[in-house]
Amino acid sequence: MSAAHDDAHAHAPEQPEVSHPLLWSALILGIMAFLAWLFFHFLFQGMHVARHMEKIHTDQAGEPEPNHDQLSRNNSQAVVDEGQAIYNAKCASCHGAQGNTNPTNLKPAPRNFHSEDWKNDKGGSPYALYLVLTKGYNTMPAFPGLSPEQRYAVDHYITETWTKKLNANAYVADNSDDLKKQIPPPGATGVEGAERHPERVELKGPxxxxxxxxxxxxxxxxxxxxxxxxxxxxxxxxxxxxxxxxxxxxxxxxxxxxxxxxxxxxxxxxxxxxxxxxxxxxxxxxxxxxxxxxxxxxxxxxxxxxxxx
Ligand code: HEC
Known part of the structure; x- marks a missing residue:
């Protein structure tokens, strides 16, 4: 710095520090508001698209695979009874109290368990029906709220009560050896999730x-x-x-x-x-x-x- 400059500085009247806290705050608040707007704008756009256009892939990761082999074969009376209670609470509204009527106007109609064959590509084996309940099938909703044990129980109730007695051709006692090779081991996680129509995804509180x-x-x-x-x-x-x-x-x-x-x-x-x-x-x-x-x-x-x- 030159001497002249120092001199001039020394004689200049005391300058208050120039800063505009209000302006700064307003600017920062403005930027924050804009970012918040951006966030919600895209959030809602995304929600709109998700809810109305595309299926949502809900990953069931975190739900460890149960012991499919054991649950597939356990169709004891206790399990079937538990399945009956679940059926009456969750399934009868679409499949009818006796599994052979259609109280809905859904097309295709909910499966008639007394007479119809299975449509999913793995057939009527226990694991196949477990997957129907886990992932849903066409308009048949998934039931992520039921535990794996409950899903097997209600499937056993259906097959033991109706399929086995009235629709024997469609009855499959156990998973085929081929299918067993595809079944994930107990405890595995992150296997396929459910694809559901967005309108059917249950929204959580907030x-x-x-x-x-x-x-x-x-x-x-x-x-x-x-x-x-x-x-x-x-x-x-x-x-x-x-x-x-x-x-x-x-x-x-x-x-x-x-x-x-x-x-x-x-x-x-x-x-x-x-x-x-x-x-x-x-x-x-x-x-x-x-x-x-x-x-x-x-x-x-x-x-x-x-x-x-
Ligand atoms: C909202 C109505 C609805 C409810 C509730 C419902 N289902 Fe279904 N279900 C359907 C419809 C519709 C189909 C036929 C889908 C098709 O053929 O494309 C079906 C088909 C099925 C099938 C046959 C799958 C196949 O491969 O052919 C099984 C098994 C089944 N449901 C079990 C159940 C069980 C168990 C419950 C209760 C936990 C249940 N459903 C609750 C509507 C429903």
Missing amino acids: VRSLLAGIAHGESVQVKSVRAWAALARNGAKPETAFLADRFVALVDAQPALGQHLHVAVKAGDRKRFDTLLAGSDGSGAVRADFSLASADQVGGLFELLKGVK
């Missing part, structure tokens, strides 16, 4: 309430947008009434679009409003209901909607 909260929030918004459209319709002059009618119908049929339109009107964004009405998907397709209206008429509708308190 996720369920989170989703319920979102669904509720959405339905409140949808209702308020509908009420908004209806209010506008009531206040419409004769020349805009027909468009207001169509608007009410549109919001009713497409709640999500209704919300976007609501936002556009509240922001006074006429261009966006027009674009949305013309077809929001960017395909250039024009909504038939509004394509015949003149720009003035659409403008009238816009002002009408804007005026609703």
Whole structure:
């Protein structure tokens, strides 16, 4: 440092340290809010996709394999009795109390244990039926809530009570030697999990309430947008009434679009409003209901909607 500089510094009036704690805090909070938004945005997008588009692969890892060989052969009366209780509680609602009726409207119908053959590719051997309960089969749900012992018990109840006596061709006493080679040893973990349709996956506590909260929030918004459209319709002059009618119908049929339109009107964004009405998907397709209206008429509708308190 030069002497001149030191000099100038010495004579300069005392400067308070320049720092804006408030600005910094605001900035940091802003960044945190943005990150949180990003997180939830993608979380919900993922949830949406998962729940509505794709099957969820629930890994049963952590559930150690039971002793399949032993459980496959243990069809003692005690086991069959335990299976009966489970059957009545968990299966009868679909397969009928006696295993041969269909109280549902499912297609294909739940298996009739008195007369039908097995469809899964491993047949009617104990391990095959255990897998049906572990992984589910088509519309037949998986039962991860039953312990492996319980799954075997209810299968034994079915086969000993009905298959063996009434449907002998479908009765398989034990796993074939071939199948035994595929059975994982007791204690192994991380073997195949269940594939289930997302709608069938039971949600655990916090996720369920989170989703319920979102669904509720959405339905409140949808209702308020509908009420908004209806209010506008009531206040419409004769020349805009027909468009207001169509608007009410549109919001009713497409709640999500209704919300976007609501936002556009509240922001006074006429261009966006027009674009949305013309077809929001960017395909250039024009909504038939509004394509015949003149720009003035659409403008009238816009002002009408804007005026609703
Ligand atoms: C929600 C209704 C429903 C419930 C509850 C239900 N099942 Fe099923 N089950 C079905 C349907 C539907 C099928 C037929 C699926 C197919 O043919 O594609 C089926 C098929 C089966 C099969 C035949 C699999 C095969 O390879 O052919 C077995 C075994 C079976 N269920 C056992 C049970 C047991 C044991 C329970 C109770 C723990 C139970 N099911 C509960 C609907 C149900």
